Each structure stands twice: as C-alpha cells, then as structure tokens.
Amino acid sequence: MGFHLDPDKRVPLDRAATLVADGALVALGGGLSARLPMALVRELIRQGRRRLHVVGSAHGIDVDLLVAAGAIAVCEESYVGFEQDLGLAPAFRRAAERGTIEVRESCCDTILMQLRAAEFGLPFLPVRGVRGSDILRLHPEYGEVRCPFTAETLVAVPPLRPDIVLIHALLADRQGNLHLEQPYVLDERFAAASRNVVATAERIVGTEEVAAAGITIPGHLVAAVSEVPFGAHPSSCYPAYAYDRPHLADYVRAAAAGDGELACYLDRFVTGVPNEEGYRKVVGEEQLSALGRWSDSTKVWKGLFT
Amino acid sequence: MSRAGSFSLDEWFVVALARTIRDEEVTFHGFGSPCAQVAMHVAKRTHARRMLLVEGATYACNPDPPFIPPTGNDASLQRGAAYRMRFEEFFDAAIRGDVDRMFLSGGQIDGYGNTNVTAIGTDDYPTTSPKVKLGGGGGGCNLAATIGHLTLWTTRHRSGRALVQHCDFITDMGHRTPAGSRSELGYSGGGPQWLVTELGIFDFDTEGDSQGAARLRQLFPDVDVETVRAATGFELRVAPDLSSVRPPSAAELAVLRGIDPLGVRRSEFSAAELRRTFSYSASGRCQC
Missing domain, CATH: 3.40.1080.10 (Glutaconate Coenzyme A-transferase)
Incomplete structure (x- = not known):
C-alpha cells in the first residue's frame, strides 16, 4: 500500500466509514477530551461495525461508545476513562469486568515505539521500561533483545501498523492535506504508520488556506476526507469549540446506568438519527454555538466547565 | 473556599505536593491528576520559578493558564506557552533521562x-x-x-x-x-x-x-x-x-487559590476529608 495520490478525496461521511471493515485494526486520533473522531465513531455504530481491534493512547467517550454499541472485540489503549472529573469509563469497565472485550492495555511510549517501528520499516524496536510491570502479562507478543554494544537486556516490541486511523482535523483541502492544532497526540505517527488515513474536518477549504495554517498531515497519506462540522463533539476542536462537559457527564450517567438508559442515549444521539446533521439538531444549535464562545472571556470559558 | 487565615486539607495537601518539586527541575504530571497539576503551578509561582513545567496532556512548556480545567488537554493549559512539545518530544526526553520529576x-x-x-x-x-x-x-x-x-x-x-x-x-x-x-x-x-x-x-x-x-x-x-x-x-x-x-504560607495559598478557581483539586477528596480545616494560631503554629 503506497501513497494516496488522487487529486480529490472528498467523500460523504457514510462512504468514508465504509473504508473501515469489520474486524479491522483501527487507530483513534486525538485523546481524552480533545479532537476525538466522534463523527466517524458514530457513523461506524450506525453502520453496525463489529469486532474492531481499537488502538490509541489515552481515550474516553470514543472507545466507551464503541464498546457500548458492541463494535469492539479488542481494546489496546494506554487509558480509557473520563479523568478524575467524571471517573471510570462505564461501558468499557463493564465489558472488561465481564470479559466481553479483551483489554490489551498498553503504554503511550510503547505504542509510540511500535508505530515508529512500522514507520521505519523495522521488525522491532526496543523500549527502555516495561520490565517489572505486569503490563508484560497482557502482551505475550513482546520479546527481549540483548544490545550488541552494551549487553543490556531490553523489551522488544513489534511494529504496529493499523489498517486505518480515524482523524478529525480543523481544516482540510480536497487532496486530504490536514491542519491540526496542538496537541497532535499520536495523530502524526498514526498517519505515517497506518495503511490508510480517513479524516473528517470542520471545514474543507482551498490548499492555500491549509498551507498557510500549516499542514500537519500531508494529503499523500490520506485516503478520504469528509467535511463534518462539530465532528469531534462532545470532545473539543479548538479554536472552533471547547469540549461539552455537560454532554459527557450525561453520557457517563447513562452509560453507568446501562441497559435502558444507555440504549436511550445511543438511540437519541447515534442510531436514531440518520446522519451527523441529525446529530447536531438533537444536540441543539444553541448548545453547540455556546461551546464556540469560549474565547469571549475567561469568565465565559470557565463557565462552560462548571 | 476557606476564610482568610484558615485553609482546608485539600489546599494544604496540594502545597505539600508542590514542595516535593525542587527549583530548576523538569517536572511532569500525568492526566487525570488535578492535585499534581495544581501543585506544579504553585511550585512554579513560589519556590521553583526556574523549573520547566510540562503540562500532562498538552505538553505545553511553562504555560500560564487562566484557570485549571477539569480535563487534561484543554487549550487553557497551553495559554502563555511559547512552545508546546509534541507527544514524542516529551517521551523521548523522559526516556533519555532529561525529565527530573513526575x-x-x-x-x-x-x-x-x-x-x-x-x-x-x-x-x-x-x-x-x-x-x-x-x-x-x-x-x-x-x-x-x-x-x-x-x-x-x-x-x-x-x-x-x-x-x-x-x-x-x-x-x-x-x-x-x-x-x-x-x-x-x-x-x-x-x-x-x-x-x-x-x-x-x-x-x-x-x-x-x-x-x-x-x-x-x-x-x-x-x-x-x-x-x-x-x-x-x-x-x-x-x-x-x-x-x-509544615503549614502552607500565605503566598502559597494565594497562588493556589488564584490558579484553581474551579477547585478541580477537590474532586480527588471525599466529602469528609474536604471538611478538614485548619487555621494559624497567634504563635504561628497550625491548629485544627
């Protein structure tokens, strides 16, 4: 699989999501409450995707929602949760405790080194830590290597080459050049190591505008791009909007209650709406535009989080 | 918020964390760690002004946030930072031994x-x-x-x-x-x-x-x-x-209250621990 050279990669969101097959090894861009590829996550659930093996660094509602919808077989992240503020990830936790998903918990730095091995075209790379940690028990695929120069023994990790990575960008052009705002988290590394990049963007604009803002991920790595305003909601996509803490809190409550309440959330926001336009309507224009007013003043910004 | 001259356990706890940082250290906190996060900003503004403060999820260097938000990778945590590391820049620095404290x-x-x-x-x-x-x-x-x-x-x-x-x-x-x-x-x-x-x-x-x-x-x-x-x-x-x-100083308390107006540190404590308050007596010693 080489570079993607089509001059125009714009597709509707539902077509972009078809690039993710059942059982695929899927990397998730963004992290925690920032720039999660939520429109793609919701579309995968609408399309009934199953048995996904999902990898990422530190994640939240993206992974939890996919688990809640029964789309995931294997979770391989360094963290899944809602931080100290909203606590454990309810659907992820329940599935892990019941054994209905396999959790191959990993470490941010190990994942980084595995992605680099894939980017470099190398069969493994060594990592400095992990020995002495029970994380080793979760990864029978790791090996050991003795350094030929220092004789040190190090843990060796295999390349991580996702079938596809889902990324939400602030800006894109028709060739798939993407501009992201920091933190990029692992998006650049995922883009280079994966076979395919599928992107959504707040706005698709001319190449000059993306280049002026700065191209974070080049179009030749990107297979498809779809314009989806508020495509990261309820996570943030600064400077366009802050994260929607009340929405996340409502989700965590529903997911913790499980059964009927969780089914109700899924129906109301995901499967019961035909597309993202429907999603934005249910969330409400007023709520969405309020998230964009974070820059009015520190008082307004703080007010979004209380 | 405590009255002037008194302080709560969550405030004292964060100051105690802050004092474990020495000046000129490169210091990092993980995400989901509000007490450590607030503590780093207290240290940076009191006894450790030359530390390099690396934010836990934005990897921003020495930011001056208007407030600490309840999530670790909010843009408020990049405010005032002239430079923001990439994810891999931070991890590489830590693995080769250039980060002093976490x-x-x-x-x-x-x-x-x-x-x-x-x-x-x-x-x-x-x-x-x-x-x-x-x-x-x-x-x-x-x-x-x-x-x-x-x-x-x-x-x-x-x-x-x-x-x-x-x-x-x-x-x-x-x-x-x-x-x-x-x-x-x-x-x-x-x-x-x-x-x-x-x-x-x-x-x-x-x-x-x-x-x-x-x-x-x-x-x-x-x-x-x-x-x-x-x-x-x-x-x-x-x-x-x-x-x-050692009780917190007035300067440490003032900095802490300024940087954490949302009280995100309090989310780590049970209600009973949050009720623990202390005050300075005339002798300068702390009383419960």
Missing part, C-alpha cells in the same frame, strides 16, 4: 512504591476478570523507569484500600518488584522519592536492608500514628524524626 498516583500503592492503575480484585489479571477495571496507566510503565524522581500521592489512604501489602497488578514500577530491583532491571531513574497522602508524608529508604521501603516522615496535625497504621496495608515504618507537615 507525579504518579494509583488505585493501589504498595510499600515499595509500586502502583496499580489497571485492575483490582484479582491477582492473575487477565486470566481472571477483575472486580474493578481501572482506566489504565497512560505512559507510566516506561516513564517510571527513567524519570529522575517520582512523587506519588493518594487522597484515599484512610479508606484502607489504597496503601496495600501487595498490588493486585503492578502497572508502574516503584523500587522493587518480584522481577527485581531498579538497578537489577537497569533502570536509570531514581524511582519514588515521596508519597504524599491525606494523612501524612512518606519518603523511601535510600540504603541498607530496607532500601526502597516507604517510611512515615511527617503527619498532618489532626492525624496520629495509630490512625496511619490502621489505614496502611504494609508494615508501617516510622522515621525517628517524625514531624508535622
């Missing part, structure tokens, strides 16, 4: 400073499903190997479930695990240096038979040794020079 917590912490943020309720996870699947360790299991010093903390010591004889699962290595000691594993970082709890402060022996074992050094003044012993799962060792935690 804050780490855990659902369980044992007497050698090993921490568990992965799974509780079974000692052979993943063979047996856990009672509680925790969120996971982020970058800890590599970072703990090479970062200069670790400051550990927990706000749930009194529960009796946080400081344990053995972790059900060791996510991040402290001083010694069944696999060996840090030096046997070739780890260049110094490991846990301090363990701050809502009851008191431990350090770790640096030599002798008890090398790497936690030792109670300081108590909050409304806590006695027997309370700590009853809440601690490992055998409690008490330093001969056990003392009281």
Whole structure:
C-alpha cells in the first residue's frame, strides 16, 4: 500500500466509514477530551461495525461508545476513562469486568515505539521500561533483545501498523492535506504508520488556506476526507469549540446506568438519527454555538466547565 | 473556599505536593491528576520559578493558564506557552533521562512504591476478570523507569484500600518488584522519592536492608500514628524524626487559590476529608 495520490478525496461521511471493515485494526486520533473522531465513531455504530481491534493512547467517550454499541472485540489503549472529573469509563469497565472485550492495555511510549517501528520499516524496536510491570502479562507478543554494544537486556516490541486511523482535523483541502492544532497526540505517527488515513474536518477549504495554517498531515497519506462540522463533539476542536462537559457527564450517567438508559442515549444521539446533521439538531444549535464562545472571556470559558 | 487565615486539607495537601518539586527541575504530571497539576503551578509561582513545567496532556512548556480545567488537554493549559512539545518530544526526553520529576498516583500503592492503575480484585489479571477495571496507566510503565524522581500521592489512604501489602497488578514500577530491583532491571531513574497522602508524608529508604521501603516522615496535625497504621496495608515504618507537615504560607495559598478557581483539586477528596480545616494560631503554629 503506497501513497494516496488522487487529486480529490472528498467523500460523504457514510462512504468514508465504509473504508473501515469489520474486524479491522483501527487507530483513534486525538485523546481524552480533545479532537476525538466522534463523527466517524458514530457513523461506524450506525453502520453496525463489529469486532474492531481499537488502538490509541489515552481515550474516553470514543472507545466507551464503541464498546457500548458492541463494535469492539479488542481494546489496546494506554487509558480509557473520563479523568478524575467524571471517573471510570462505564461501558468499557463493564465489558472488561465481564470479559466481553479483551483489554490489551498498553503504554503511550510503547505504542509510540511500535508505530515508529512500522514507520521505519523495522521488525522491532526496543523500549527502555516495561520490565517489572505486569503490563508484560497482557502482551505475550513482546520479546527481549540483548544490545550488541552494551549487553543490556531490553523489551522488544513489534511494529504496529493499523489498517486505518480515524482523524478529525480543523481544516482540510480536497487532496486530504490536514491542519491540526496542538496537541497532535499520536495523530502524526498514526498517519505515517497506518495503511490508510480517513479524516473528517470542520471545514474543507482551498490548499492555500491549509498551507498557510500549516499542514500537519500531508494529503499523500490520506485516503478520504469528509467535511463534518462539530465532528469531534462532545470532545473539543479548538479554536472552533471547547469540549461539552455537560454532554459527557450525561453520557457517563447513562452509560453507568446501562441497559435502558444507555440504549436511550445511543438511540437519541447515534442510531436514531440518520446522519451527523441529525446529530447536531438533537444536540441543539444553541448548545453547540455556546461551546464556540469560549474565547469571549475567561469568565465565559470557565463557565462552560462548571 | 476557606476564610482568610484558615485553609482546608485539600489546599494544604496540594502545597505539600508542590514542595516535593525542587527549583530548576523538569517536572511532569500525568492526566487525570488535578492535585499534581495544581501543585506544579504553585511550585512554579513560589519556590521553583526556574523549573520547566510540562503540562500532562498538552505538553505545553511553562504555560500560564487562566484557570485549571477539569480535563487534561484543554487549550487553557497551553495559554502563555511559547512552545508546546509534541507527544514524542516529551517521551523521548523522559526516556533519555532529561525529565527530573513526575507525579504518579494509583488505585493501589504498595510499600515499595509500586502502583496499580489497571485492575483490582484479582491477582492473575487477565486470566481472571477483575472486580474493578481501572482506566489504565497512560505512559507510566516506561516513564517510571527513567524519570529522575517520582512523587506519588493518594487522597484515599484512610479508606484502607489504597496503601496495600501487595498490588493486585503492578502497572508502574516503584523500587522493587518480584522481577527485581531498579538497578537489577537497569533502570536509570531514581524511582519514588515521596508519597504524599491525606494523612501524612512518606519518603523511601535510600540504603541498607530496607532500601526502597516507604517510611512515615511527617503527619498532618489532626492525624496520629495509630490512625496511619490502621489505614496502611504494609508494615508501617516510622522515621525517628517524625514531624508535622509544615503549614502552607500565605503566598502559597494565594497562588493556589488564584490558579484553581474551579477547585478541580477537590474532586480527588471525599466529602469528609474536604471538611478538614485548619487555621494559624497567634504563635504561628497550625491548629485544627
């Protein structure tokens, strides 16, 4: 699989999501409450995707929602949760405790080194830590290597080459050049190591505008791009909007209650709406535009989080 | 918020964390760590003005946030930072030994400073499903190997479930695990240096038979040794020079209250711990 050279990669969101097959090894861009590829996550659930093996660094509602919808077989992240503020990830936790998903918990730095091995075209790379940690028990695929120069023994990790990575960008052009705002988290590394990049963007604009803002991920790595305003909601996509803490809190409550309440959330926001336009309507224009007013003043910004 | 001249346990606790940072250190906190996050900004604005403060999820260098938000990678945590590292820049620096201190917590912490943020309720996870699947360790299991010093903390010591004889699962290595000691594993970082709890402060022996074992050094003044012993799962060792935690200064309290107007630090404490308040007496000593 080489570079993607089509001059125009714009597709509707539902077509972009078809690039993710059942059982695929899927990397998730963004992290925690920032720039999660939520429109793609919701579309995968609408399309009934199953048995996904999902990898990422530190994640939240993206992974939890996919688990809640029964789309995931294997979770391989360094963290899944809602931080100290909203606590454990309810659907992820329940599935892990019941054994209905396999959790191959990993470490941010190990994942980084595995992605680099894939980017470099190398069969493994060594990592400095992990020995002495029970994380080793979760990864029978790791090996050991003795350094030929220092004789040190190090843990060796295999390349991580996702079938596809889902990324939400602030800006894109028709060739798939993407501009992201920091933190990029692992998006650049995922883009280079994966076979395919599928992107959504707040706005698709001319190449000059993306280049002026700065191209974070080049179009030749990107297979498809779809314009989806508020495509990261309820996570943030600064400077366009802050994260929607009340929405996340409502989700965590529903997911913790499980059964009927969780089914109700899924129906109301995901499967019961035909597309993202429907999603934005249910969330409400007023709520969405309020998230964009974070820059009015520190008082307004703080007010979004209380 | 406490009255002028008085302060609450959550405030004192954060100041105690801040004081574990030395000036000119490169310091980092993990995400989901509001107490450590606020503590780093307190240190940066009081006794450690030349430290390099690296934010936990934005990797911003020395930001000047208008407030600490309830999530770790909000844009407010990049405000005022002239430079923001990439994810890999931070991890590379930490692994090659250029980061001096990291804050780490855990659902369980044992007497050698090993921490568990992965799974509780079974000692052979993943063979047996856990009672509680925790969120996971982020970058800890590599970072703990090479970062200069670790400051550990927990706000749930009194529960009796946080400081344990053995972790059900060791996510991040402290001083010694069944696999060996840090030096046997070739780890260049110094490991846990301090363990701050809502009851008191431990350090770790640096030599002798008890090398790497936690030792109670300081108590909050409304806590006695027997309370700590009853809440601690490992055998409690008490330093001969056990003392009281030094009260926060007016400057430390002012900085803390300014940087954390949302009170995100309070989310780490039970309601009962948040009711603990203290005041300065005329002699300058602290009273409960």
